[in-house]
Amino acid sequence: MGFYRNVGDVPPKRHTQHRRPDGTLYYEELMGEEGFSSDSSLLYHAGVPSAIVDATPWDPGDQSLTDNRPLLPRHLRLHDLGTPDWKSVDVVTGRRLVLGNADVRISYVVARETSPLYRNAVGDEVVYLESGSAIVETVFGALHVVQGDYVVLPRATTHRWVPSGSEPLRAYAIEASSHIAPPKRYLSRYGQLLEHAPYCERDLHGPGAPLLVEQADVEVLVKHRGGPDGITGTRYVVPTHPFDVVGWDGCLYPYTFNVADFEPITGRVHQPPPAHQVFEGSGFVVCNFVPRKVDYHPLAVPVPYYHANVDSDEVMFYCGGDYEARKGSGIGQGSISLHPGGHSHGPQPGAVERALGAESFDELAVMVDTFRPLALGEGGRACEDPSYAWSWAGRGSPL
Secondary structure: OOOOEEEEOOOOOOOOOOEOOOOOEOEEEEEEOOOOOOOEEEEEEOOOOOOOOEEEEEOOOOOOOEOOOOOOOEEEEHHHHOOOOHHHOEOOOOOEEEEEOOOEEEEEEEEOEOOOOEEEOOOOEEEEEEEOOEEEEEOOEEEEEOOOEEEEEOOOOOEEEEEOOOOOEEEEEEEEOOOOEOOHHHEOOOOOEOOOOOOOHHHEEOOOOOOOOOOEEEEEEEEEEOOOOOEEEEEEEEEEOOOOEEEEEEOOOOEEEEHHHOOOOOOOOOOOHHHHEEEEEOOEEEEEEOOEEOOOOOOOOOOOOOEEOOOOEEEEEEEEEOOHHHOOOOOOOOEEEEEOOOOEEOOOOOHHHHHOOOOEEOEEEEEEEEOOOOEEOHHHHHOEEOOHHHOOOOOOOOO
16 A cells, blocks of 8 residues: 554554563564565564464355356346345355455455454455444454445454444455555555545545554454365464554554545446556456446446456446446346356336436446456355346347
């Protein structure tokens, strides 16, 4: 990020003695990226951050993937994944894998329970909260999360989700095998968000004061590489609570960004998806489509032109408003469309004509474009609408 923060009690000079009131030392931990060559933060713990007293296998759920074969555009109804027992489900262990490849995995969960302490050692996470509110407690401090927030969690950040309202948490989790950051074209060479960026540092909300929890023999779930599907887990027991940090400083930490703070880039004619980009990871990008004024050329066609995803698979999560280009397809709130590379796609029949003369669109969607093919996870296979692929032709499924 390159956006420095200093929270709590830290010494005036890094890598120097930092003592408690009784004269004993705090334990300094560097949390950094790319082998000491990128962003990092220094955290000061009351206990030894490496200490463990037990370790057992933990099963993070079905991580298997099935190829998109035959190659089809697909419609997945994520709201069908909510179960009657959602009040006993949490945002971490209740996730159901929808789509994935070697670079990114997309999951969905409807939950109400407080999650276990958890860290993802595979890569960074961005979790979009479709509904509900929560406190995300982290080793850096607490994040207050509301509907429409992206929660950006750097790799190996120990945290837990604590629901804070009566509404269920509907969470759309984008889990990378890399780091996730703002697009490079939005940043100065020193890491500041530039004037042409659709958001700025004021829109990013980091954690507040340290949590300072005192507790012994605490369980932490860790998702990491391994196992037959490439992802597995371990349950650690640690002798002191991970939230024993008295202070930290640096440029690597979790934060929230609300989709309502994204200022859309518009033009006289239709703008391509990169104009809507909000984050990027290795092998994928994240965009959001928000309510906005649309193209103002007198002969403009406001909905997207038909396009072939030559290099990417396109995943659109429809999470609000009325998505004009998909009317008549069966897609609605809580839907995902998957348009794979090798298949030309675009507006549903009649959408172009209906959109002519429109001045604004009231739509809200989160898009993930990947540069390797996506496969279907257990959750995706469970909630597919089998008629979607044939909707442009106006025919039923031949299968």
